Amino acid sequence: MKFSMLPQVFTQMFKKPFTNKFPAKYIPPSTTKFLEDVGAGKTSIVPPIEVPKGFRGKIQYDRDKCIGCKLCIKVCPSGAIEYKEKEKKIKIYIARCTFCSQCNDVCPVGCLTMSNEFLLADTDKYSKDLIVE
Amino acid sequence: MKATTKTTYQIPVGPIHPALKEPVMFEFEISGEKIVDVDVQLGHVHRSVEWAGMRRNPIQILYLAERICGICSFCHPIAFARAIENAADIEVPERAQYLRVIQGELERICSHMLWAGVAAHEIGFDSVLFLTWQMREKALDLTEFLTGNRVTKAITMIGGVRRDITKDMLPTINEALTYLKDNFEKLRHIFLDDKTVKMRSQGCGVLTYDDAMKLCAVGPTTRASGVKKDVRLDQAYLTYPDLDFDYVTPDVLTGEVNGDVYDRIIVRLLEVKQSIDLIEQCIDKMPAGEIISEPKIPKLLATLKKARGEGIGVHEAPRGEVIHYVKLDGEHENPYTWKVRAPTYNNILAWIPMLLGEQIADIPIVAASTDPCMSCTNRVAVVHNNKRYILDAEKLHQLSIEKTRRIMI
Numbered sequence: 001m002k003f004s005m006l007p008q009v010f011t012q013m014f015k016k017p018f019t020n021k022f023p024a025k026y027i028p029p030s031t032t033k034f035l036e037d038v039g040a041g042k043t044s045i046v047p048p049i050e051v052p053k054g055f056r057g058k059i060q061y062d063r064d065k066c067i068g069c070k071l072c073i074k075v076c077p078s079g080a081i082e083y084k085e086k087e088k089k090i091k092i093y094i095a096r097c098t099f100c101s102q103c104n105d106v107c108p109v110g111c112l113t114m115s116n117e118f119l120l121a122d123t124d125k126y127s128k129d130l131i132v133e
Numbered sequence: 134m135k136a137t138t139k140t141t142y143q144i145p146v147g148p149i150h151p152a153l154k155e156p157v158m159f160e161f162e163i164s165g166e167k168i169v170d171v172d173v174q175l176g177h178v179h180r181s182v183e184w185a186g187m188r189r190n191p192i193q194i195l196y197l198a199e200r201i202c203g204i205c206s207f208c209h210p211i212a213f214a215r216a217i218e219n220a221a222d223i224e225v226p227e228r229a230q231y232l233r234v235i236q237g238e239l240e241r242i243c244s245h246m247l248w249a250g251v252a253a254h255e256i257g258f259d260s261v262l263f264l265t266w267q268m269r270e271k272a273l274d275l276t277e278f279l280t281g282n283r284v285t286k287a288i289t290m291i292g293g294v295r296r297d298i299t300k301d302m303l304p305t306i307n308e309a310l311t312y313l314k315d316n317f318e319k320l321r322h323i324f325l326d327d328k329t330v331k332m333r334s335q336g337c338g339v340l341t342y343d344d345a346m347k348l349c350a351v352g353p354t355t356r357a358s359g360v361k362k363d364v365r366l367d368q369a370y371l372t373y374p375d376l377d378f379d380y381v382t383p384d385v386l387t388g389e390v391n392g393d394v395y396d397r398i399i400v401r402l403l404e405v406k407q408s409i410d411l412i413e414q415c416i417d418k419m420p421a422g423e424i425i426s427e428p429k430i431p432k433l434l435a436t437l438k439k440a441r442g443e444g445i446g447v448h449e450a451p452r453g454e455v456i457h458y459v460k461l462d463g464e465h466e467n468p469y470t471w472k473v474r475a476p477t478y479n480n481i482l483a484w485i486p487m488l489l490g491e492q493i494a495d496i497p498i499v500a501a502s503t504d505p506c507m508s509c510t511n512r513v514a515v516v517h518n519n520k521r522y523i524l525d526a527e528k529l530h531q532l533s534i535e536k537t538r539r540i541m542i
Contacts, residue, residue: 004323009260016268052274054281054296071431077189077196100196100287105295108429 220444244451293425352453
């Protein structure tokens with residue numbers, strides 16, 4: 001066929017779009033107002049596609065288990081982990097984290113894990129949500 | 134009557150230009166619509182990756198190497214890991230080698246699909262762009278399923294890989310591979326039989342066999358000119374010697390080698406098929422066993438600190454041969470030196486014979502046909518006292534000898 005893409009284009013026109021319209025079908029005029037409405041229960045969010053098993057999201061830290069061995073600091077490729085000398089605990093800056101989960105692998109007591117949380121956008125890189133301690 | 138004299142004129146394209154995806158500078162000498170001379174200037178995205186690497190330990194460099202290029206996020210760490218393994222004499226378990234091949238081939242599928250979309254976009258065939266990216270989405274979903282992330286996979290580890298493929302994962306993998314195989318036929322039909330693609334790509338951007346040999350082009354660019362060059366077959370690394378595959382040259386399909394853009398499309402498309410086949414073979418043949426030679430990372434780091442020697446890691450990336458050179462001095466944790474040679478570095482000079490005699494409008498598709506990746510390539514920028522240096526072969530050779538001597542201490 002001379003133009004073999006044509007049938008494909010026509011069938012595509014009647015198919016459901018592949019993209020998941022997250023968090024809303026159309027961009028709301030005001031994002032903050034949209035989020036307020038969601039909070040008040042007036043509208044609802046289109047849910048995101050579920051992450052697969054073994055996804056590396058926001059890091060979680062079990063403070064009580066940590067023994068302060070500094071191994072995670074040694075292997076962290078981006079220097080996202082800070083050692084708190086006084087308490088012998090660590091502080092993780094998610095804004096610098098590259099989500100490689102190397103610290104999870106190296107931790108001898110398994111106090112670091114990766115969660116499924118991926119909505120991490122923030123205007124302030126030192127905000128409370130982006131620092132794990 | 135005044136006589137008019139016809140002269141050529143120059144058109145600079147880049148470093149930042151809407152037609153270019155990444156910063157690169159072209160200086161064209163144009164006569165009418167025809168290109169009579171081309172000069173390519175590089176060095177606009179030099180990011181000192183190697184310098185940064187020399188201040189990190191090998192485990193940290195793995196993730197830095199992953200970020201040299203977004204598309205080759207497996208081949209750079211794997212080449213680096215192989216270089217370190219070579220230098221420190223670490224043996225990789227067989228299962229880990231099979232898993233590495235699977236990841237490498239999956240990356241090749243993703244990269245060639247992306248390239249096919251970009252090439253279609255460059256000739257203004259945007260509906261094919263969406264079709265290929267729809268298929269690439271499946272390949273990326275499979276990558277995410279196997280590694281935990283779509284692009285930066287973080288799967289490589291020195292001495293093995295970090296994630297295994299278990300039995301319960303096989304149905305999902307087979308499903309994705311079947312989808313890719315079914316849709317591949319559709320894509321092949323559109324690319325190889327469609328009039329639009331043929332019109333723009335046949336006889337355009339020709340790289341002859343001799344030029345490809347002379348300029349040391351690598352990967353699909355050189356195979357499209359009929360040169361049988363493939364690291365997977367030539368060097369027999371990982372488990373590639375156990376697998377059944379052969380060089381992909383355009384004469385497999387058409388019976389002749391022209392070395393034009395169309396041939397490069399053929400080679401890349403056939404390689405997608407080959408990669409799907411290789412993944413299936415790997416899943417069939419994979420033995421049970423360990424996936425990493427030293428699971429305790431502190432112990433591995435201590436071994437690497439004591440290790441002394443040089444290592445070279447080679448891998449056939451989607452664009453060609455990628456080489457990493459590492460030297461460990463046995464005293465420090467960070468490598469003494471680290472050098473990366475990305476495939477596009479070799480393929481860039483091939484642009485000059487390809488572009489000569491073509492029209493201005495052919496620049497994007499010809500340039501895209503080598504699948505250039507500037508972020509990979511830009512390792513060295515020659516700027517000294519604000520003067521531009523012309524490095525001829527002799528001077529380059531001299532510099533190369535000097536560098537070798539310097540590295541050898």
